[in-house]
Amino acid sequence: MRFLEKKLARFGELFAPGKPLEKFYPVYEALDSFCLTPGTKTVQAPFVRDAVDLKRTMMFVILGLLPCLGMGVYNTGCQILLAKGEAVTFASCISLGLMKVLPIMFVAYAAGGFWEVLFAVVRKHEINEGFLVTGMLYTLIMPPTVPLWQVALGISFGVVIGKEIFGGTGYNIFNPALVSRAFLFFSYPAQFSGDQVWVALDGHTRATPLAVLSNAGTGSRAVMALQESGYPFSDLFWGFIPGSIGETSTFACLLGLMFLLITGVASWRIMAGCGTGLLVTAGIFFLLQGPDRLTFFSLPPHWHLVLGGFAFGAVFMATDPVSSCATNTGRWIFGFVIGILIVLIRVVNPAYPEGVMLAIVFMNAFAPLIDHLVVERHIKKRTELMALRSGGV
Amino acid sequence: MKIIKIQKGRDIPLKGAAEEKIVSLPLPQTVAVQPPDFHGLRLRPVVRIKDKVLVGSPLLEDKTDSRIKVVSPVSGIVSEIYRGEKRALLRVAVQCDGQQKALRFSRYSLKDISALSSKNIIGQLLAGGLWPFLRQRPFARTARPEDCVKAVFVQAHITEPLAPNLDFLLQGKEEAFQLGLDILKKLTSGKVFVCCSPQARSQALTEAKGVEVFGFSGPHPAGNVSTHIHCLDPVRKGDVVWYLGAEDVLRIADMFSQGQFNPQRTVAVTGEGASTRLYYQTVLGVPLRHLLMDPFLDEQRFLSGSVLRGTDVGPDGYVCFYDQQITLLPRGGKREFMGWLHPGWNKYSFSRTFLSSLQKRHPERHVSLDTDYHGGHRAIVLNHIYDDYVPLDILPYFLVRAILSGDLEEAERLGLLECVEEDFALCSFACPSKFDVGGVIRRGLRMLEEEG
Numbered sequence: 001m002r003f004l005e006k007k008l009a010r011f012g013e014l015f016a017p018g019k020p021l022e023k024f025y026p027v028y029e030a031l032d033s034f035c036l037t038p039g040t041k042t043v044q045a046p047f048v049r050d051a052v053d054l055k056r057t058m059m060f061v062i063l064g065l066l067p068c069l070g071m072g073v074y075n076t077g078c079q080i081l082l083a084k085g086e087a088v089t090f091a092s093c094i095s096l097g098l099m100k101v102l103p104i105m106f107v108a109y110a111a112g113g114f115w116e117v118l119f120a121v122v123r124k125h126e127i128n129e130g131f132l133v134t135g136m137l138y139t140l141i142m143p144p145t146v147p148l149w150q151v152a153l154g155i156s157f158g159v160v161i162g163k164e165i166f167g168g169t170g171y172n173i174f175n176p177a178l179v180s181r182a183f184l185f186f187s188y189p190a191q192f193s194g195d196q197v198w199v200a201l202d203g204h205t206r207a208t209p210l211a212v213l214s215n216a217g218t219g220s221r222a223v224m225a226l227q228e229s230g231y232p233f234s235d236l237f238w239g240f241i242p243g244s245i246g247e248t249s250t251f252a253c254l255l256g257l258m259f260l261l262i263t264g265v266a267s268w269r270i271m272a273g274c275g276t277g278l279l280v281t282a283g284i285f286f287l288l289q290g291p292d293r294l295t296f297f298s299l300p301p302h303w304h305l306v307l308g309g310f311a312f313g314a315v316f317m318a319t320d321p322v323s324s325c326a327t328n329t330g331r332w333i334f335g336f337v338i339g340i341l342i343v344l345i346r347v348v349n350p351a352y353p354e355g356v357m358l359a360i361v362f363m364n365a366f367a368p369l370i371d372h373l374v375v376e377r378h379i380k381k382r383t384e385l386m387a388l389r390s391g392g393v
Numbered sequence: 394m395k396i397i398k399i400q401k402g403r404d405i406p407l408k409g410a411a412e413e414k415i416v417s418l419p420l421p422q423t424v425a426v427q428p429p430d431f432h433g434l435r436l437r438p439v440v441r442i443k444d445k446v447l448v449g450s451p452l453l454e455d456k457t458d459s460r461i462k463v464v465s466p467v468s469g470i471v472s473e474i475y476r477g478e479k480r481a482l483l484r485v486a487v488q489c490d491g492q493q494k495a496l497r498f499s500r501y502s503l504k505d506i507s508a509l510s511s512k513n514i515i516g517q518l519l520a521g522g523l524w525p526f527l528r529q530r531p532f533a534r535t536a537r538p539e540d541c542v543k544a545v546f547v548q549a550h551i552t553e554p555l556a557p558n559l560d561f562l563l564q565g566k567e568e569a570f571q572l573g574l575d576i577l578k579k580l581t582s583g584k585v586f587v588c589c590s591p592q593a594r595s596q597a598l599t600e601a602k603g604v605e606v607f608g609f610s611g612p613h614p615a616g617n618v619s620t621h622i623h624c625l626d627p628v629r630k631g632d633v634v635w636y637l638g639a640e641d642v643l644r645i646a647d648m649f650s651q652g653q654f655n656p657q658r659t660v661a662v663t664g665e666g667a668s669t670r671l672y673y674q675t676v677l678g679v680p681l682r683h684l685l686m687d688p689f690l691d692e693q694r695f696l697s698g699s700v701l702r703g704t705d706v707g708p709d710g711y712v713c714f715y716d717q718q719i720t721l722l723p724r725g726g727k728r729e730f731m732g733w734l735h736p737g738w739n740k741y742s743f744s745r746t747f748l749s750s751l752q753k754r755h756p757e758r759h760v761s762l763d764t765d766y767h768g769g770h771r772a773i774v775l776n777h778i779y780d781d782y783v784p785l786d787i788l789p790y791f792l793v794r795a796i797l798s799g800d801l802e803e804a805e806r807l808g809l810l811e812c813v814e815e816d817f818a819l820c821s822f823a824c825p826s827k828f829d830v831g832g833v834i835r836r837g838l839r840m841l842e843e844e845g
Contacts, residue, residue, distance in 0.1 A: 005728055033769060037732035040766040041725055046701045046818045047694060048405070048554075048722070049827065051740035051747060053768025055733035057775060057825045060746050126769060170772025170826070264745045267777050326776045326790050375791050379806050382786050386627045 008032050026120035030127040057265055058129040061316075064259040064266075065136050067252035068312065072245035073097035076144045079199045079242045101245055104151050105139040111152035112138070115159040119168065130169035134159070137177035137316060140246025141309065141357070143191070143198030150188060154180040174364045175323045178357055185357065199242045209241065210308050210346060210353040216295035223303070225295060236306040246312060253311035266319040269328060273335020274314035274342075278304050281343040296347045310342060313356035323364045327374040334370055338363050394599060396591050397624050399611030401784040403743060403819060407554040407700065408759040409721075411661040411670040413561050420493070424467050424678040425486040426452055430714035431525055433534025434461060438485055444471045449496035449522055449654035452485050460538065464522025466656030466677040468494045484711070493656075500652030506572065509649075511579045521648045525714070526641040530618070530628050531810040532842050536635050542581045544626045546636040547574070549589035549598055550609055552616030553699035557661035557672065557717050559639045560590055563597040566643055569650070570597035573642035574604050576649060580635065588621040589639075613701075614784060619816045623785045628811055640717065660684060660712055664700075665761055666693040666721030680711050681719060694764050696720040701818035725765025732767070743823045744778075771826035779830065782819035785811060789820055793830055796837035801844065804837050813838065 008031075014021045015028040032038075033055070042049060077096030081088045112135050120127045138155055158180025163172040185192045199206070207215065209231045216225045226232075235241050239249020246252075260266040282301035289298035304310065318324060318338055325334040338359045345355025352358065428436040436453040439462075440446060446465040455461040465487050473486035498521050501509065515538050518524050527536040536542075549559045563570060578585050584605050589598045591608030598606060607625060609615040618636050628634055640659060647655035656676045663670055668687045675683070681695055696703035697713040700720055704713055712719060729735065737747030741760040744750070752758070779789035787808040795804040814831035821830045 004730065034731070034733075036728040036730060038766065038769050039726045039728035040769075042764045042766055043705070044829075045698075045703055045815075045831070046822045047696060047703065047705070047720075047764050048407075048700045048762040048822065049765065049767050050744065050823045050825070051737060051742040051767045052744040052823075052825045053733070053827065054771045054774060054825045055768065056746055057744075059733045126771070128771065130774065168772065170774050262745065265775075321775050321777060327788065328777075328780070331777075371791075375788060375807070378788060382808065383806075385786065386629055389625075389627055 004035060008035060023121055026125065026127050027117060030120075055129045058133050060263050060265050061133045061260070062136055064256040064263075065133075065140065065246070065316065067255040068140055068246035068249065068316075069101075069136070071239050071249040071252040072140060072247075073101050075239055075241075075248055076100045076245060078240065079144075083199045100144045101139070103148060104142050104144070104146065104245070105135070107148045107151045108139045108142075108155050109135045112155040112159045115156055115164065119160075119164045123168070125168060128169040131159070134163075134176045137175075138180050140312070141177065141181050141244050141317075143244050145198045146184075146191065150184055150191070153187075154184040157183040170322055172322055173368075174361055175317055175320045178317055178361050178364075181357055182361055198244065206242070208243070208308075208353065209236065213296045213299060213346075214350070214353050218292055219295050220289050220291065220293075220298040222295050222297075222299035226299075226303075233303065233306065236303070244309065247309040250306045250311040253315045257311075257315045260315065260319070266315070267321065267324070267331050269331035270319045270324055270335040271314050273332045274310075274318055274339045275305070275335075277336035277339020278310065278314075278343055279339070281340045282347075285343065285347055294347065304343060304346070308346070308354045309356040313342075313360055314338070317356075318360050318363075323367065325367045325371050325374075327371050327378070329377075330367070330370045330374045333374075334363055334367055337366075394589075394591070394593070394606045394608045396608045396610055399609060399615040399620060399784045401780075402552075402612040402614050402782055404552065404612045405554045405700075405741075405762070405822070406759045407665075408761045409663050409665040409667065409670060410555050410759075411557065411663045411672055413558060413672070415562075415659065415672045415674055417674045418679075418683065420467060420489045420491055420676065421679050421683040423472060423486050423488050423680060424465075424676055425473075425484045425680070425711040426463050426465075426678050427484050427711060427713065428453060428463075428482045431463065431535055432528075433532065434463075434525070436463065436482060438474050438482065440471045440474075440485070442471055442474060445469075446471060446487060447494050447496045448656055449498070451522060452487070453482075455535075458538070460519045461524050461535065462519070462522045463525055464496075464654055466654075466658075468492055495653040498648065498652045498654075501649050503572070503650075506576065506649050509576075509579065514576055514579050514649075517648060518645065521654055523641075523645055523648055523654070526637050526644065527635050528637065528715075530622055530634050530636065530813075532838055533813045534842075537633075540633045542583070542633050542635050544583040544622075544634045545577050545581050545585045546618060546621055546625075546634060547577070547585065547587045547604075547639055547642055548616070548618050548621070548636060549587055549593070549639040550616040551699075551717075552613035553701050553718075554613075555661070555663035555718065555720060556616070556699055557659070559717075560593040560595050560598060562659050562672070563639055563643075564595040567595070567597040567600060569643045569646040570639070571601060572650060573644075573646035574601055576645055577637075577642065578603060583626065586621065586625050587639075588616075588618075588625075590616075611784075613819065614816055617816055619812050620784055623811055630805065630810060638715065638717070658712070659717060661718045662721075663718055664696075664721035666723055667719075677714065678711050681706065681708060684712075684719060685721075692724045694722040694724055696722060700762070701822070702815045723761070723763040725763030727765070743782075744825070766827060768825065768827050770828070773824070773826050773828050775825055778823055778825075779817075779820040782823060783816060785816065787812060789817060789830065792837075793828075793833050796833050796840075799840075801837065801841055805841065809834070809837050809841060 015025045077093035116131045158176040162176035162179030166172045212229045279301045282304045285297045325331045341359035342355045435456040447468045451462040453463040467489040469488045469490040472488040475484040477483045529536045587606045591610040644655045658677045697706045698716040740747040776790045792807045814835040817830040
């Protein structure tokens, strides 16, 4: 390690004050602390510190995303082969998938990283590792058919408008990956509406599961309609359906969820809130089904869990600690309302087939208000309790 | 004894506790009182270099209330009046002559003491230099004699890492302790609370009469004064409570029964860096060198107090006024290859992001920590972790936000008056963004104090 330390120190001299690369010090700092822990020492109490830092925390979110990425790569290739009608082998799925996913990921990291570094240099702050997560999340919610220039445009908008103008990671109001996606969604509805499937093969069209249900008219045969269109429950659960890269597999999301909960990186309350909100609302619709009601009403609630981007959104997007609520009660409410909104947009909104992204971005905007109300209630309860306790027990 | 269970918080099982054995030390060559220890007092020296002083002779007095004095713990000659930047008074040192001649104050028999009025008691505490041992909440500053106090808290339980066992120190001192408590009772119209460990065995605590004895079980900060006050008699706007350490109760008793200032202080030498770890009976303001038998290792940090709350005084420093513990901590700062990917079988963390969290939490397993930061400063991202380490009915994240945005009114409504920075030491410890939560709280309290 001494060798690396010396090399880095010598390289770092180029970035010292007064040297030509002084302005790019954040880049050096990022590289340096990527290779070696900073090694700074405490100067005031508390003199000992926990071994965890933000790099490691963010690293663990990325580890949690790996099942979704792996599944996404496999499935992207698999869908192409299925659409072509060719034989599906593991190796060909992976290689085809990598050819589609890697360029998207590369462009997302490169374009987003450019803005991240630019802002770090101009505003003289450290390059924040939160960007690594944003880039990965963004890649996983891209359709595999997306043109690469749109990838670059979307992440640029998300990083600059969604995050940096608020002051960078930790100060953003909206989830930057979702802001990017929403920007593309409204700018290029032809490619992003979600009515037609995203299989990376020219000329292939087929309705998505949510579009199948939206277009099914009235009646009570939602499950049958899905199955007839080639979407059985198991395929939806394991993720062998066309869709955005990382969102199709509920199973992979469950693996990520378990990892995030075991390591304690994400808040379980938001996820639980999302699940409860979704199931309760879908349950109410299920009870209201009838021959003259929309077919979507008759979809059993648990099907909602595996449809569209719900699992991915609830596990990885809604739980972003910066843009969600920061009180425990608030987290429950935040998640619960997201669950409700998702079902409402899916079932009774004729404009958009899927509502996960919109529901989360919408609730991001309301998170501070929810927190404010919860904190006010806390203060009120606290004042009463203090008055009660004051003067001895 | 009534038991109060504290759920939130966490103990850091640090290596290097002191063995429960008290060793009496001879007098040190010099001792020092350090004005920065006394928050809320503006002290000026009342002695000059080479002045002769006795035990209990005033060295410093408060500029706003000259009745409040800080006195010499030894007899001898004033050897140093040290000022730092902007002529701030940092230290007054006294060279011991070894005779410990003491200044005499009025002595009272037990019967006389019970007849004393609170005015007499306050007068004697001020004259005898015992006043600075009484501190107040809010703001954790030295008490004001004219305040109307609603309760007095005696801290007989410290839960900080490697903290001295006060129950052990009080064993066999029940008479003096009871006398001290009786005197304290006269200072308040409310109650006197003695807060100790639920396992306390010393009769001084278990048999204390006329006061409320509470056992606080659970992890740190179960022993913090803020936790005690919050659970038993919370401070609202306009309220004042006083608090003091258990050993200082004995000191107050001695002032009345013997008529002189008792300068004794028991200091626990702790921390992995110290080779002999014992309790030493010595005097207030003792230099660290006097307590450490071994030649110094360079790679150490010398803290007066615990790792969570202490001050780095260096090898030539003196034990701070209120501290009963010194900690020798290994210096950190070794750079590691790709720490963010390290499996971390031997890393200590509250989070579950290292393999070490799979190891069973064994009561005998102690960890070795140094002063490494383990990361760089970032904005707060994980805002849900603070809640687990603050047992007060407070939302730490929102309190910090209110202070940072300068909204003191909101901060006060969120409970700023109830806490001091030490209550958030575990938050600063655990924060992955390495955010100095305690520092923000301190800043908020300062601003609030200045506003009046």
